[in-house]
Amino acid sequence: MATWQPDPSFYPSPRMAAKAPAEKLAYVAAFDPDRKKPDAIAVVDVDPKSPSYSRIVGQVDMPNAGDELHHFGWNACSSCLCPNAPHPHMERRYLVVPGLRSSRLHIIDTKPDPRNPMIVKVIEPEEIAEKAGYSRLHTIHCGPEGIYVNALGNAEGKAPGGIFLLDPESFNVLGQWEMDRGPQKLAYDFWWHLGHDTMITSEWGTPDTFEDGLVPEILLGSKYGRRLHFWDLHKRKHLQEIDFGEEHQLVFELRPAHDPTKAYGFVGCVISLKDLSASIWTWYRDGNKWAVKKIIEIPAEPADASLLPPVLQGFQAVAPLVTDIDLSMDDRFLYVSCWGTGDMIQYDVSDPFHPKETGRVRIGGIVSRATHPKASNRALNGGPQMVEISRDGKRVYFTNSLYRAIDPQFYPDGIDGWMVKLDVGDNGGITFDENFFVDWPKGHRPHQVRLEGGDCSSDSYCYP
Amino acid sequence: MIAMSPWLVLAGLGVFHGLNPAMGWLFAVALGLHRRSRKTVFLSVIPIAIGHAISIAVVAFLAVLLGLIIDQRVLEIIAGVVLLAWAVYFATYGHRHRVRVGMTTGMTGLGLWSFLMATAHGAGLMLVPVVIPLCLSNSPAKELTAAGSLPIALAAIGTHMAAMLAVILLVAIAVYDWFGLAFLRRGWINFDAIWIAALAITGIVLIV
Numbered sequence: 001m002a003t004w005q006p007d008p009s010f011y012p013s014p015r016m017a018a019k020a021p022a023e024k025l026a027y028v029a030a031f032d033p034d035r036k037k038p039d040a041i042a043v044v045d046v047d048p049k050s051p052s053y054s055r056i057v058g059q060v061d062m063p064n065a066g067d068e069l070h071h072f073g074w075n076a077c078s079s080c081l082c083p084n085a086p087h088p089h090m091e092r093r094y095l096v097v098p099g100l101r102s103s104r105l106h107i108i109d110t111k112p113d114p115r116n117p118m119i120v121k122v123i124e125p126e127e128i129a130e131k132a133g134y135s136r137l138h139t140i141h142c143g144p145e146g147i148y149v150n151a152l153g154n155a156e157g158k159a160p161g162g163i164f165l166l167d168p169e170s171f172n173v174l175g176q177w178e179m180d181r182g183p184q185k186l187a188y189d190f191w192w193h194l195g196h197d198t199m200i201t202s203e204w205g206t207p208d209t210f211e212d213g214l215v216p217e218i219l220l221g222s223k224y225g226r227r228l229h230f231w232d233l234h235k236r237k238h239l240q241e242i243d244f245g246e247e248h249q250l251v252f253e254l255r256p257a258h259d260p261t262k263a264y265g266f267v268g269c270v271i272s273l274k275d276l277s278a279s280i281w282t283w284y285r286d287g288n289k290w291a292v293k294k295i296i297e298i299p300a301e302p303a304d305a306s307l308l309p310p311v312l313q314g315f316q317a318v319a320p321l322v323t324d325i326d327l328s329m330d331d332r333f334l335y336v337s338c339w340g341t342g343d344m345i346q347y348d349v350s351d352p353f354h355p356k357e358t359g360r361v362r363i364g365g366i367v368s369r370a371t372h373p374k375a376s377n378r379a380l381n382g383g384p385q386m387v388e389i390s391r392d393g394k395r396v397y398f399t400n401s402l403y404r405a406i407d408p409q410f411y412p413d414g415i416d417g418w419m420v421k422l423d424v425g426d427n428g429g430i431t432f433d434e435n436f437f438v439d440w441p442k443g444h445r446p447h448q449v450r451l452e453g454g455d456c457s458s459d460s461y462c463y464p
Numbered sequence: 465m466i467a468m469s470p471w472l473v474l475a476g477l478g479v480f481h482g483l484n485p486a487m488g489w490l491f492a493v494a495l496g497l498h499r500r501s502r503k504t505v506f507l508s509v510i511p512i513a514i515g516h517a518i519s520i521a522v523v524a525f526l527a528v529l530l531g532l533i534i535d536q537r538v539l540e541i542i543a544g545v546v547l548l549a550w551a552v553y554f555a556t557y558g559h560r561h562r563v564r565v566g567m568t569t570g571m572t573g574l575g576l577w578s579f580l581m582a583t584a585h586g587a588g589l590m591l592v593p594v595v596i597p598l599c600l601s602n603s604p605a606k607e608l609t610a611a612g613s614l615p616i617a618l619a620a621i622g623t624h625m626a627a628m629l630a631v632i633l634l635v636a637i638a639v640y641d642w643f644g645l646a647f648l649r650r651g652w653i654n655f656d657a658i659w660i661a662a663l664a665i666t667g668i669v670l671i672v
Contacts, residue, residue, distance in 0.1 A: 002654060002656070002657060003654065004653060004654050004657070005650055005651075005652065005653060005654070006648070006649060006650070006652050008649065008650075010649065011649065012645040012646070012648050012649070013645065016645075016646060016649070081648060081652075082494075083485070083490040083491035083493070083494040084491060084563060084565055084566055084567065084569075084577060085561075085563040086485060086486045086490065087558075087559045087656075088648075088652055089654040089656065089657070144563045144566075145562065145563050146559075146560075167560065168559070169559065174560075194566070194567060195498055195567045195568075196567070196568060197566035197567060197568045233566060234562075234563055234564055234565065234566045260498070260567065261497075261498050462494055462567065463494055463497055463645050464497055464498065
């Protein structure tokens with residue numbers, strides 16, 4: 001498997017990665033909400049010159065039903081070039097695809113035919129529970145010590161959730177990552193600042209509190225996650241916890257600056273118990289500690305109760321529900337998915353404490369049901385959710401399903417899957433690509449998008 | 465290799481080790497870029513060279529020490545077998561090490577990192593076939609003696625370290641000041657593969 005030269009998709013710095021060629025394929029996780037037929041990784045043609053542009057051109061089905069494919073990642077990426085742990089003679093070739101519900105891990109080879117990837121290894125949940133002590137696998141990142149996988153529950157499906165390591169060549173489960181987890185119990189997302197030897201993790205809840213949907217009592221009691229945890233990446237030791245306070249619930253996606261010399265990043269908080277608003281926070285270095293500051297607050301929109309799902313009727317408002325964010329490679333634009341209102345908002349975050357809104361589109365939404373130029377004026381449901389940016393920052397892709405058990409709480413009449421693409425102006429501004437609309441085949445809903453060769457949430461860098 | 469001056473071989477291996485990005489020049493460049501300081505590049509190569517030299521010294525002294533007790537031919541065979549085993553180990557598990565030192569490291573951490581890298585790579589082992597005959601040929605009775613071997617072994621390590629230091633300094637500064645890191649994308653050839661071959665060949669030379 002060793003190669004003579006580094007994989008051409010590895011870049012020493014985000015500056016160089018931003019000059020990468022445009023992607024031609026996107027891999028999209030698709031799951032069956034009824035858990036009856038197998039989930040799949042779909043291959044979407046994103047090459048505008050191709051006759052099959054904006055169409056699903058391939059698909060690999062999982063061997064079982066009910067996995068709930070969600071997030072996934074690559075076996076190797078640009079961090080292989082890091083000077084302290086160099087192992088660059090690898091290929092970015094395998095997709096590491098966990099089942100959030102089943103805790104099963106699939107290794108999918110994209111090399112022989114990128115349009116028809118094949119499953120080459122399946123790691124059963126029992127093995128992961130035994131060797132790593134975790135279940136409910138969520139986020140994947142390739143990094144200095146191999147493939148990092150985080151899990152929302154321990155082997156019994158309770159707290160603590162955490163991270164384990166997977167060998168990037170043999171895909172053997174190496175074991176739990178944490179050596180001293182301090183007070184950390186809940187897990188959701190994780191990423192790091194390679195330049196500052198810091199891991200950051202966020203919080204959702206234990207599997208029993210979300211696998212049947214959000215539990216109102218737990219949410220209103222502020223019992224879901226609301227903290228960030230900072231760790232020593234190499235000592236694998238918990239260093240600091242920051243509590244966002246009782247008002248804030250569900251601290252989700254972590255987007256550290258790509259430039260490894262910068263010590264800040266962005267995290268989205270789904271909902272405020274005070275007014276249903278969503279918020280974006282910047283974490284940053286303050287002296288020898290980490291600190292956070294709320295930089296964006298997106299208000300709920302008043303709405304007629306009759307248009308709202310039962311969970312929101314009492315509030316007579318649509319919560320924006322910021323469930324995913326993504327940061328462009330140059331750390332300039334932050335994209336914020338408002339799954340409730342249907343907005344995708346672009347902010348210029350060149351100054352990470354003073355964001356400026358530079359673009360906004362609306363599609364779907366609990367009340368708005370906004371359409372797309374290529375959807376023949378049909379009302380669309382679901383809203384902007386998992387968002388991915390091309391390495392050059394010129395294209396943005398997103399899908400509309402959040403999570404099997406939560407989709408019907410906010411979209412009770414069901415979600416019909418779609419995937420869309422935005423074109424980005426040179427100095428900001430976003431518009432729909434009128435030729436790109438994937439009307440997702442019935443029976444599956446799309447979730448995370450990964451772009452061929454890497455994207456803005458797949459790679460981390462050691463050089464500025 | 466036998467025909468060449470052993471000092472030249474030691475220096476040559478220093479150049480070889482120094483050129484390998486995994487042995488430290490790349491780390492020096494990265495630290496310089498992070499701290500926006502050319503001085504950091506200069507300073508970083510010192511602990512890197514020292515850590516490397518200590519790792520090599522440990523192996524060399526162990527070999528010389530063993531040479532005092534056992535027959536030289538037996539020592540050569542043992543060293544050869546260890547080298548071959550290391551080549552196999554490195555090819556199989558070379559990538560599977562804990563990462564203990566990161567980008568915020570100080571000079572001590574950098575020295576420790578270099579020591580660990582050199583040790584894990586079996587850098588010292590590669591020098592054994594040169595160090596043993598060198599210590600031997602300078603002793604009149606053609607036998608290893610503690611008093612006679614020590615200064616020669618030290619000189620051998622010094623020669624290797626000097627060559628390595630010169631190369632990492634040169635490469636680090638050249639990359640930091642002129643070339644930049646873009647060439648790594650295609651130009652970073654698989655040193656690990658060459659390294660494994662070098663370990664194996666050295667092992668075979670010793671045994672045969």
